[in-house]
Amino acid sequence: xxxxxxxxxxxxxxxxxxxxxxxxxxxxxxxxxxSYVPMAGIFIAFKDINYEKGLFHSPWVxxxxxxxxxSSSDVWLVMRNTLSYNIVFIAVGTLLSILFAVxxxxxxxxxxxxxxxxxxxxxxxxxxxxxxxxxxxxxGPYGVVTSFLERVGIRFDFYTETWIWPILxxxxxxxxxxxxxxxxxxAGIMGISQEYFEAASIDGATKFQMIRKIxxxxxxxxxxxxxxxxxxxxxxxxxxxxxxxxREIGQLFxxxxxxxxxxxxxxxxxxxxxMSSAVGLFQSTMGFLVVLFSNYVVKKVDEDNxxx
Amino acid sequence: MLSKKIGPQLFINxxxxxxxxxCIFPLIAVISVSFSSEEDILKYGYxxxxxxxxxxxxxxxxxxxxxxxxxxKVSILVSVIGTVVSLLVIAGIAYPMSREDxxxxxxxxxxxxxxxxxNGGLVPTYMLISNYLHLKNTIWVLILPxxxxxxxxxxxxxxxxxxxxxIIESCMIDxxxxxxxxxxIILPLAKPGLATVALFILLQYWxxxxxxxxxxxxxSLVPLQFMLYRMxxxxxxxxxxxxxxxxxxxxxxxxxxxxxxxMAILAAGPMLAVFPFFQKYFVRGLTVGAVKG
Numbered sequence: 308x309x310x311x312x313x314x315x316x317x318x319x320x321x322x323x324x325x326x327x328x329x330x331x332x333x334x335x336x337x338x339x340x341x342s343y344v345p346m347a348g349i350f351i352a353f354k355d356i357n358y359e360k361g362l363f364h365s366p367w368v369x370x371x372x373x374x375x376x377x378s379s380s381d382v383w384l385v386m387r388n389t390l391s392y393n394i395v396f397i398a399v400g401t402l403l404s405i406l407f408a409v410x411x412x413x414x415x416x417x418x419x420x421x422x423x424x425x426x427x428x429x430x431x432x433x434x435x436x437x438x439x440x441x442x443x444x445x446x447g448p449y450g451v452v453t454s455f456l457e458r459v460g461i462r463f464d465f466y467t468e469t470w471i472w473p474i475l476x477x478x479x480x481x482x483x484x485x486x487x488x489x490x491x492x493x494a495g496i497m498g499i500s501q502e503y504f505e506a507a508s509i510d511g512a513t514k515f516q517m518i519r520k521i522x523x524x525x526x527x528x529x530x531x532x533x534x535x536x537x538x539x540x541x542x543x544x545x546x547x548x549x550x551x552x553x554r555e556i557g558q559l560f561x562x563x564x565x566x567x568x569x570x571x572x573x574x575x576x577x578x579x580x581x582m583s584s585a586v587g588l589f590q591s592t593m594g595f596l597v598v599l600f601s602n603y604v605v606k607k608v609d610e611d612n613x614x615x
Numbered sequence: 616m617l618s619k620k621i622g623p624q625l626f627i628n629x630x631x632x633x634x635x636x637x638c639i640f641p642l643i644a645v646i647s648v649s650f651s652s653e654e655d656i657l658k659y660g661y662x663x664x665x666x667x668x669x670x671x672x673x674x675x676x677x678x679x680x681x682x683x684x685x686x687x688k689v690s691i692l693v694s695v696i697g698t699v700v701s702l703l704v705i706a707g708i709a710y711p712m713s714r715e716d717x718x719x720x721x722x723x724x725x726x727x728x729x730x731x732x733x734n735g736g737l738v739p740t741y742m743l744i745s746n747y748l749h750l751k752n753t754i755w756v757l758i759l760p761x762x763x764x765x766x767x768x769x770x771x772x773x774x775x776x777x778x779x780x781x782i783i784e785s786c787m788i789d790x791x792x793x794x795x796x797x798x799x800i801i802l803p804l805a806k807p808g809l810a811t812v813a814l815f816i817l818l819q820y821w822x823x824x825x826x827x828x829x830x831x832x833x834x835s836l837v838p839l840q841f842m843l844y845r846m847x848x849x850x851x852x853x854x855x856x857x858x859x860x861x862x863x864x865x866x867x868x869x870x871x872x873x874x875x876x877x878m879a880i881l882a883a884g885p886m887l888a889v890f891p892f893f894q895k896y897f898v899r900g901l902t903v904g905a906v907k908g
Contacts, residue, residue: 348735349736414624421894440879587736587737591736598732
């Protein structure tokens with residue numbers, strides 16, 4: 308009896324696991340094809356790809372592709388741009404969106420909260436190409452801002468002045484992502500049990516104390532996940548932002564060229580597959596190491612907040 | 616009590632209203648440029664209130680709309696098929712990952728999230744898709760690569776984790792198969808999560824230019840965003856060229872400035888119209904939980 312029950316149970320558990328596995332199967336296959344198979348392709352980074360010989364018969368060149376990339380004169384500029392933009396985006400973006408989420412939670416009128424959510428989300432709806440058109444409508448030769456400046460006697464050509472672009476790109480990036488990020492954090496705050504706040508309020512805690520002692524600490528795991536995930540992408544850039552917004556204006560490259568656009572343009576011009584995949588491997592590996600390291604630091608500080 | 620609250624409330628709302636204006640402002644600018652006449656633009660520049668209400672940009676864009684209609688068709692087809700299939704695929708994997716009693720749960724989580732941290736890069740992916748899968752210049756290349764996006768899996772799994780296990784258990788005791796539980800119980804209960812993720816997926820497909828930039832050369836498969844990108848370059852080229860033309864040529868003014876913006880409005884419009892349908896579920900559906908649950 309006991310044995311039979313056990314057998315029945317394990318058969319059922321086997322059936323359950325198989326059925327759940329079948330549900331997951333399509334995604335597993337798709338992820339395998341589009342994410343794992345390309346990982347196997349990183350060997351291209353160590354080859355001198357010759358179209359006639361094909362991928363597999365081209366000669367191995369060790370780390371030559373990496374050497375070639377790191378000895379090019381643009382590499383440090385491109386690297387500096389990528390990292391400094393990302394650091395600014397992550398720091399400013401995260402802080403502002405947490406601030407927005409916390410403040411959104413303080414708005415008394417439910418209807419206003421709904422309204423803000425909708426409107427803040429607007430920029431997220433536009434593709435980078437449409438944002439590029441918008442930017443152009445502001446600062447292009449006939450743009451709203453340009454013609455306003457002209458009217459007050461200032462001739463300013465945005466698309467040739469390099470100093471303004473770091474500011475512009477940061478503003479645009481924050482503008483586009485702030486609503487999305489702050490709603491993720493706001494949803495996180497919504498998930499915090501109301502009881503904590505009620506208890507604190509009975510104890511006479513001020514709003515500010517509640518935010519500091521309840522909201523932020525309980526939001527910390529989410530903040531850590533979001534930050535760690537963006538840190539993992541620190542050697543990547545939002546291609547659309549850096550490619551479409553400043554347009555193909557070579558004069559601006561010193562401040563707008565990032566690793567991704569550099570590789571793309573290089574690939575278009577020279578078609579050097581080996582070197583491009585070397586850069587790709589470098590980005591991915593570095594990002595991965597940075598995440599591992601940050602996760603290690605997070606784990607040291609607070610075990611609960613670690614990503615894995 | 617009330618008087619203590621008015622100050623901060625005023626400040627917060629003021630801040631939010633300012634940011635709201637910043638969010639809407641560019642859209643208004645683009646709309647009003649699209650309704651401006653080309654002469655006004657060349658004379659006064661873009662302005663936020665059109666000097667005259669002029670429909671010639673839309674007339675120009677829609678005069679021979681074959682290209683545009685085709686681009687719309689491609690975008691709609693890709694977005695609809697992509698969203699429906701992707702939602703099923705993502706829900707299919709998110710659900711087992713949300714089940715504590717699923718044997719492969721942790722292995723599956725690792726399998727999915729590892730791809731968020733490490734990837735093969737542009738070149739191997741490109742080689743795979745064009746040389747080995749032969750998807751270049753097919754409609755599939757615009758759909759398949761985005762079907763199982765790990766970030767969306769993470770959101771939906773986090774949402775499904777909140778569904779009480781007792782519901783699933785009671786169904787199991789009633790003898791329902793996992794498929795039945797998934798389609799009849801889980802999917803209806805996960806509606807806010809599904810709606811939120813569906814909106815993200817839809818936006819991802821509708822706004823994508825990356826896949827078409829890499830893999831589409833055939834005119835008949837050019838989606839809206841890619842067409843918009845090509846128009847941007849084309850008109851840059853036009854204005855550059857016109858500077859070198861004899862002055863008399865400039866009388867022949869195409870509504871290029873306003874037409875561009877009219878196109879942008881046509882491309883952005885549908886998504887803005889779609890949002891209200893998802894709004895109801897939005898904040899509830901957007902849960903991001905720990906990667907290792």
